[in-house]
Structure formats: structure tokens, C-alpha cells
Amino acid sequence: MKPPIRIDRNLMRQATPDIPPEFDAQMTQMIDRLSAERKQPMRKKISVAVIVAITVMALAAGAVAATLLNLFDLVEQEVVPLAQGNDESVKVNEQFTPEELSHIVQLAEENGITLGENSSIRKALEKGESYWEEETIMELCKQAWGFYPSRWTIAQQHWWGETMVAIGFVDENHNLLPGEGDLTEEEAQQAAMAAVRAQYGQDLPLDDTSIYAVSRSFGPEWLDDGSYGDPYFAFTFEPVDLWHGTYLVDLTRTGEVKDSRAYNDVISPDHYTVEEIYRRVTSVYSRTGGAEGMSQEAWQLFGETIQGAEPAESAMERAFQASSYPALREGDLTRDEAAQLALNAVDSPEKELYCLVYLGDGDKTVWKATVYQGSSMPGSFRNKDYAMLEMDAKTGEILRESTFNTTDDERYRMYLLDSVYETCFPRDGLLRAEAIDRAVALVNEGRAEPLPLLDETCYTVNPWKYGDHWEITFKPADLRYANVHVEMNLGGDEQTIEIEEVNADTLFSRYRSVYGPYNDWSMATWHQFGEDMRAAGEATTDLALLVKQVHYPAELQPGDISRREAEDIAIAYQGLTAGGAQCMVYIESTPHNLWNVWMTDDYPTMVYTVDAKTGEVVAATPFRSQDSDPSYYVFVPKSLFAPDRPAIEERGRE
Amino acid sequence: MVDDALWQQTAKDVLPTLYKLAFDMLRCQADAQDAVQSALLKAWEKRGGVQPGACRAYLVRTLLNESRDMLRRRKRVVPVDEVPPPPARPDLDADVREALEAISRLPELLRLAVTLTCLEDMTDQQAAAALGVPVATLRSRLHRARKQLRKALDREVTLG
Numbered sequence: 001m002k003p004p005i006r007i008d009r010n011l012m013r014q015a016t017p018d019i020p021p022e023f024d025a026q027m028t029q030m031i032d033r034l035s036a037e038r039k040q041p042m043r044k045k046i047s048v049a050v051i052v053a054i055t056v057m058a059l060a061a062g063a064v065a066a067t068l069l070n071l072f073d074l075v076e077q078e079v080v081p082l083a084q085g086n087d088e089s090v091k092v093n094e095q096f097t098p099e100e101l102s103h104i105v106q107l108a109e110e111n112g113i114t115l116g117e118n119s120s121i122r123k124a125l126e127k128g129e130s131y132w133e134e135e136t137i138m139e140l141c142k143q144a145w146g147f148y149p150s151r152w153t154i155a156q157q158h159w160w161g162e163t164m165v166a167i168g169f170v171d172e173n174h175n176l177l178p179g180e181g182d183l184t185e186e187e188a189q190q191a192a193m194a195a196v197r198a199q200y201g202q203d204l205p206l207d208d209t210s211i212y213a214v215s216r217s218f219g220p221e222w223l224d225d226g227s228y229g230d231p232y233f234a235f236t237f238e239p240v241d242l243w244h245g246t247y248l249v250d251l252t253r254t255g256e257v258k259d260s261r262a263y264n265d266v267i268s269p270d271h272y273t274v275e276e277i278y279r280r281v282t283s284v285y286s287r288t289g290g291a292e293g294m295s296q297e298a299w300q301l302f303g304e305t306i307q308g309a310e311p312a313e314s315a316m317e318r319a320f321q322a323s324s325y326p327a328l329r330e331g332d333l334t335r336d337e338a339a340q341l342a343l344n345a346v347d348s349p350e351k352e353l354y355c356l357v358y359l360g361d362g363d364k365t366v367w368k369a370t371v372y373q374g375s376s377m378p379g380s381f382r383n384k385d386y387a388m389l390e391m392d393a394k395t396g397e398i399l400r401e402s403t404f405n406t407t408d409d410e411r412y413r414m415y416l417l418d419s420v421y422e423t424c425f426p427r428d429g430l431l432r433a434e435a436i437d438r439a440v441a442l443v444n445e446g447r448a449e450p451l452p453l454l455d456e457t458c459y460t461v462n463p464w465k466y467g468d469h470w471e472i473t474f475k476p477a478d479l480r481y482a483n484v485h486v487e488m489n490l491g492g493d494e495q496t497i498e499i500e501e502v503n504a505d506t507l508f509s510r511y512r513s514v515y516g517p518y519n520d521w522s523m524a525t526w527h528q529f530g531e532d533m534r535a536a537g538e539a540t541t542d543l544a545l546l547v548k549q550v551h552y553p554a555e556l557q558p559g560d561i562s563r564r565e566a567e568d569i570a571i572a573y574q575g576l577t578a579g580g581a582q583c584m585v586y587i588e589s590t591p592h593n594l595w596n597v598w599m600t601d602d603y604p605t606m607v608y609t610v611d612a613k614t615g616e617v618v619a620a621t622p623f624r625s626q627d628s629d630p631s632y633y634v635f636v637p638k639s640l641f642a643p644d645r646p647a648i649e650e651r652g653r654e
Numbered sequence: 655m656v657d658d659a660l661w662q663q664t665a666k667d668v669l670p671t672l673y674k675l676a677f678d679m680l681r682c683q684a685d686a687q688d689a690v691q692s693a694l695l696k697a698w699e700k701r702g703g704v705q706p707g708a709c710r711a712y713l714v715r716t717l718l719n720e721s722r723d724m725l726r727r728r729k730r731v732v733p734v735d736e737v738p739p740p741p742a743r744p745d746l747d748a749d750v751r752e753a754l755e756a757i758s759r760l761p762e763l764l765r766l767a768v769t770l771t772c773l774e775d776m777t778d779q780q781a782a783a784a785l786g787v788p789v790a791t792l793r794s795r796l797h798r799a800r801k802q803l804r805k806a807l808d809r810e811v812t813l814g
Binding site: 004005006007008009011012013014015016017018019020023024027028030031032034035170172174234236246248261263411465517518519582583 | 658659661662665666669670673674677678683684687690691694695698699700749750753754757758768769772773786787801803804805806807808809810811812813
């Protein structure tokens with residue numbers, strides 16, 4: 001008998017790897033450094049009168065009206081109803097279908113919102129795929145209002161929040177609007193600038209848009225008990241160049257300064273490190289926040305700037321300082337040409353350019369492309385890799401091909417020549433693909449008939465790197481095979497291998513691996529499961545022993561009630577509102593067949609046995625946490641299960 | 655507002671959990687480390703608006719937002735199933751392994767509710783604050799999570 005399971009801290013701690021000690025130490029140092037170096041927040045208050053005096057202008061409400069109206073109308077009248085309309089009664093549908101996306105794109109274009117070539121909506125459409133509802137609306141808004149939502153106006157942010165509530169993405173809108181008696185957004189921004197200048201310098205170019213961008217929000221403060229307090233304004237003045245600092249100001253709704261801070265990230269042009277420049281250049285020049293999203297001009301600026309950096313202290317700094325990111329030379333392939341060449345060179349049903357960097361290599365120049373390889377075969381591990389190509393920038397000749405996978409933690413490889421990367425970053429054991437190959441070799445070593453572990457029709461591969469070791473599980477995709485687990489150190493020379501046997505005891509888990517959770521099995525699957533169990537030889541587990549005694553009809557016998565009818569009878573008998581049964585099994589029995597209906601909407605969980613001929617509920621079996629596994633109740637007639645129950649429970653306790 | 659010493663201590667205390675949460679969402683060591691570092695920096699910048707009792711929840715929420723942003727950026731180029739849930743460790747007891755696998759297959763909203771209340775021993779109020787949802791919503795998610803786990807594991811499940 002299986003006992004109930006308690007999911008607690010001890011169990012959850014085993015779900016994911018612990019923080020790596022070196023990273024823990026690094027972050028602890030950073031926390032200490034932040035606390036030691038940063039200035040204390042300013043607490044000086046500025047009066048409302050001062051704030052009003054420095055107010056320059058009111059919000060120009062009509063300035064963006066033409067686009068706003070189109071977007072508001074489009075989203076409110078078309079997109080939101082579509083999102084709401086595709087929700088089921090018990091479940092919120094999170095994606096638009098390709099048909100819905102197509103309709104939205106057409107409407108957007110009619111309203112003057114043209115999605116770019118790299119639009120994710122377009123790409124989903126091209127692939128005939130669904131796409132996230134909130135991402136779709138976000139993309140439309142970004143097209144109209146700008147890429148960074150934090151830089152949208154407070155009114156736009158509020159409207160966005162309302163829309164997310166309307167489609168069921170979030171429960172509450174925390175992007176509020178200033179009310180009567182509150183400062184307007186423009187008044188608040190002027191007050192915020194005045195506060196920064198008063199504390200950090202009157203000559204700060206906060207209103208120079210070539211140097212600073214402004215992020216803003218108006219939302220509730222969190223209180224001790226987790227509830228929300230008064231809303232307040234938060235402004236961040238973020239530099240869009242390499243050499244200025246970040247300033248943050250929080251204001252109450254009426255304009256008193258709650259907090260004012262300088263994020264001490266000013267980089268001195270006379271004294272800086274490669275890492276500082278890397279962080280700043282990716283922050284300022286990449287929309288994705290990662291270096292893969294930087295333009296060639298940004299790389300060039302990065303390359304030029306780090307020439308004046310302090311001597312390198314880390315592998316990353318050494319690697320970047322050993323690299324060059326020149327301006328595009330005359331006669332070399334353009335970025336677009338290189339991108340097309342890279343995509344053409346990758347043989348994959350789906351592919352997408354992820355990163356493209358122009359590098360110097362002695363007197364040559366190289367385009368380094370990283371291409372995501374999509375897959376039309378779910379579960380395929382090999383096609384989840386990124387292809388990396390180094391191409392002669394003049395001739396387009398492919399000089400080197402390799403693969404990259406996020407599991408391998410080689411994130412800088414795509415920005416560096418392989419030769420530089422391999423010199424500066426020593427290998428840390430096997431890469432993912434190598435680990436899988438090693439695991440396959442270990443399992444099949446000495447086997448007369450090797451297991452087809454890499455054949456996707458036989459197994460799916462689940463490789464994972466847990467800090468200091470690899471764990472690779474091969475799950476069967478075919479009933480002729482069973483689970484195989486390999487655990488080995490990073491180098492692959494110390495290992496443990498667990499290969500389950502193909503027998504009656506493992507049939508249930510193999511069926512679940514191949515056909516999914518048994519709750520969703522069809523009558524035909526149940527029928528075959530019963531037949532296979534009887535043919536599977538000797539069994540030792542309770543479940544296998546019980547199932548061997550049961551027959552599951554492949555089809556509904558004439559005159560028997562349908563699955564839906566049996567479910568309705570059970571729900572009515574239960575007397576509670578229910579989304580439906582968790583599992584239903586049709587069982588051969590005398591004098592009539594039975595429907596076992598497992599309901600979990602009440603507690604304790606109930607299994608109702610419905611006479612398939614008369615529709616009468618002939619048994620209602622409660623399952624409490626101290627009882628045995630409910631699957632027995634669902635899989636077998638109560639008459640068969642009950643006599644064995646004491647013995648089974650006794651074995652379970654043992 | 656939270657003072658620096660409290661922030662410093664709370665950040666250190668919650669650091670292992672931040673990493674586990676980030677790893678749970680991103681399933682990539684490098685990304686998880688980036689998310690933790692970025693969240694700590696952002697939480698530090700914004701600490702002025704945080705009440706002392708809400709510091710831990712605020713750090714967790716900042717981390718979740720950061721991980722979610724990273725996930726969204728990744729989704730633009732990588733299908734959702736690109737990074738599979740890690741297989742549960744084979745050295746674990748079979749029941750525990752099965753439970754962990756079932757948890758890893760829960761939708762993110764439900765999984766986070768379970769993780770925060772079970773891993774971090776947060777109260778419903780604290781977990782709701784960390785997730786930025788009302789307490790009733792959190793409880794509803796826990797109920798749904800428990801229901802799905804019961805379905806997946808074919809056995810009674812107790813959370814916490």
C-alpha cells in the first residue's frame with residue numbers, strides 16, 4: 001500500500017540543485033559590497049509648493065492620440081474579446097490560435113500599426129503556431145509606444161494592466177492612475193529631476209534624451225502584512241551612454257520625496273574594467289539585455305572601449321581583450337548577407353538567427369553566427385542545440401562549425417572566436433552532447449543487443465547537469481523498453497547505471513511513459529493495458545497482481561451508459577459542483593459492467609462505482625490520506641480489491 | 655523603509671532560495687545566476703519603498719520578475735519546451751522522485767505557489783505578497799496544485 005505523500009521543505013530541497021558554493025560566495029560578497037559602498041538614501045523632503053513651482057508643463061494628452069486611439073480600439077474591441085472568448089469555463093486559454101493572430105495582424109495594419117519583420121507574432125504565424133496572448137498585446141503596444149514598457153506613460157501602463165486583468169493574465173492591476181489631489185505625471189517627473197539635482201548635482205543632464213531615458217511607475221507600496229499601502233511615484237533616470245550614472249527617486253502621491261538614490265555605476269573614462277564596460281554596453285545597447293542582442297556598432301564601440309580597460313582579471317575579461325570587433329571592412333559581407341548565409345548553411349526544419357558578431361582574426365575578418373535550430377520532433381535533444389558557424393567575412397566560406405547548448409554554460413562562446421574561447425576558458429568535463437553519447441556507450445557496453453537509446457521512436461532523452469555531475473534519463477517511447485538512468489561525474493569516468501527490466505511490474509510505468517497519465521487513457525488503451533499485463537509474465541507488485549485479474553472492454557457494450565453519462569451521474573450523486581472526473585475506467589463485471597469514477601473535488605477523494613447498465617451508483621468508496629493508493633480503487637472492481645485490502649495495506653506499511 | 659543592515663541580512667538568508675527559484679524557472683545554471691545577480695541589484699536599487707517585514711517577499715518577487723523577463727526573452731527565440739524539466743535524481747526514493755517530477759510538470763503559476771509555501775515555509779500572506787497576488791488567489795492556486803498532484807501521483811498529497 002502506498003502511503004500519502006507530504007510535500008514539504010525537505011522534499012522540495014531536492015527538486016533543484018543547491019546554489020553553487022562559489023556563486024554563493026560571490027553573491028554574498030556583492031551584497032556586502034552594496035551595503036558598504038552605497039550612499040544612504042536621501043530623506044530630505046521637498047514641499048509640495050516647491051514641486052508645484054518647478055512644474056513645467058501639463059501632460060500633452062492629445063499628442064499621441066491618433067496612435068493611442070487606434071491601439072485602444074484595436075485591443076479593447078477586438079483583441080481582448082478574442083482572448084476572453086477562447087477561454088474555457090474552467091481554464092484560461094493563454095494563447096491565440098494562428099487564425100486569431102492573423103486576424104489581429106490584419107486589424108493592426110489597418111489601424112496603422114505595422115509589425116516589423118522580426119515580429120514574434122509574424123514568426124508564429126509563419127510557422128502556423130499559436131502565440132501568447134499577453135505577448136501579442138505587448139508587441140502591439142511596443143510597436144505603438146516604444147520597446148520598454150517602463151518608459152511608457154503612466155496612463156499607458158495603467159491601461160496595459162487593465163488589459164492584462166481583462167484577459168485573465170493577472171488578477172490585479174498594480175499600475176495605477178494618479179487621482180484627484182495627486183500630482184500629474186509631468187509634475188511628478190519635474191519634481192523627481194529637481195530632487196536628483198538637489199542632491200547629486202545641478203548640472204546633471206537628466207532632461208537630455210541623448211544621455212538619459214526616464215522610467216516611471218505609479219503603484220502601491222507593500223506593507224508589512226503583505227497588503228498594499230498608498231500608491232507612490234517611482235522614477236529612474238537611466239543613462240543611454242557609457243559614462244553616466246543611474247538615479248532613482250520615489251515620491252508620494254502629493255510630491256514629498258520618499259527616497260532618492262544614486263546607483264553608483266558611473267564608469268570613469270580614466271579607470272574601468274572590461275566587465276564594467278560589458279555590463280554597461282549590454283544594458284544600454286541591447287534590447288534583450290544580453291550581448292546577443294547588440295548591433296555591430298555596439299560591438300565596435302565595445303571593442304574600442306575595452307582597449308583602454310584595466311588589465312584583465314578573469315577568463316571573460318582576458319577573452320574579450322584578446323578579441324577585436326572592427327568596423328565592417330569594404331568588400332566584406334554585410335550583416336544581412338552573413339545572416340542569410342548562416343541560415344542557409346544550417347540544415348534544420350526550423351531555424352532562427354540568435355546572434356551575429358563581426359570579429360577580427362589576425363588580418364582576416366570573420367562573421368560568427370549562432371543559429372537556433374528548431375525541431376519538428378518534440379523531445380529531440382540534438383535539434384535543441386544552437387549551431388555555431390565561423391564564416392570568412394570576405395568569401396562567406398564556413399571556417400568552423402560547432403554546437404552550443406545553454407546546459408553547457410558556454411555563454412561567451414558565441415561572442416568570441418572558438419580559438420580564443422578555447423584558450424581562455426578551460427573545459428569543465430563533458431559537454432551535453434558528449435555526455436549523452438558517453439551515457440549511451442556506458443549502457444550498451446558489453447550488451448549483445450544495444451538499446452536504441454538515441455532512436456526517438458524508442459526513447460526520449462532527458463540530460464541534465466547538476467553542478468558536479470550529469471544525470472541522463474532515457475524514458476521509453478515504446479513499450480518494448482523501460483527507463484534507463486545514468487549518473488556520472490562531469491568527466492564521465494565515474495558512473496552509476498540503472499536499467500529497469502521489461503516485465504509485468506514495470507508495465508504500468510512504461511504505459512505512462514508512452515501514453516501519458518492514465519487519467520487520459522482511452523478505452524482502447526485500457527483494454528490493451530489489461531491484455532498486455534496478462535501476457536507479461538509473473539508479477540510481484542500489488543498493482544500488477546490486481547490488474548491481471550481485470551478485463552477492460554475495448555468498446556462500450558450495447559445498452560451501457562456512456563462515459564459522459566456516468567460522469568454526470570457521479571457528479572450528481574456527489575452533490576458538489578465539479579469540473580469533471582479526474583479519471584474514469586470502464587471495467588468488465590457481472591452481472592453488469594461498471595464505470596469507476598474518481599472525483600477529487602471534495603475531501604476525502606471519492607471513487608464512485610456506477611452500474612453501466614442501470615446507471616445506479618453501487619459503491620461510493622472514500623479515499624483518505626491514510627488509505628491506500630486510489631489507483632487500485634479506480635482500476636479494479638471493489639469486490640476484487642476489498643478482500644485483498646488488509647493484506648495490501650499490511651505490505652504497504654512494511 | 656528597510657534599513658541596509660536588514661536588507662543585507664535578509665538577502666544573504668534568502669540567497670539559496672532565490673537560486674533554487676531561478677533555477678526552477680530557467681533550468682539553466684548560467685541564466686539562474688544572472689537572474690539572481692540582477693534581482694539582487696534591482697532589489698537593492700528599489701529598497702527604499704520596501705517595508706521591513708516585506709523585505710524577503712520583495713526579494714523573492716524581484717527574482718521571479720527577473721526570471722520571468724529572462725524566460726520571455728528566451729521564448730522569443732526558443733520554444734517553450736526547449737529546456738525540459740530536469741529529471742528527478744535517480745538516487746532518490748522512488749516516491750520522492752515521482753513527486754518531484756509531478757511538481758516540475760505543474761504550470762508555473764501553481765508550481766511557484768507550491769515552491770514558496772513548501773520550500774521557503776512562507777505563510778500564505780508572505781507567499782501571496784511575493785507572487786503579487788491576493789491571498790485568496792494563492793490559496794486557490796495551492797488547491798489547484800494539490801488537485802493536479804493528486805491526479806498525477808494517484809495518491810493523497812499534503813502540502814507543507
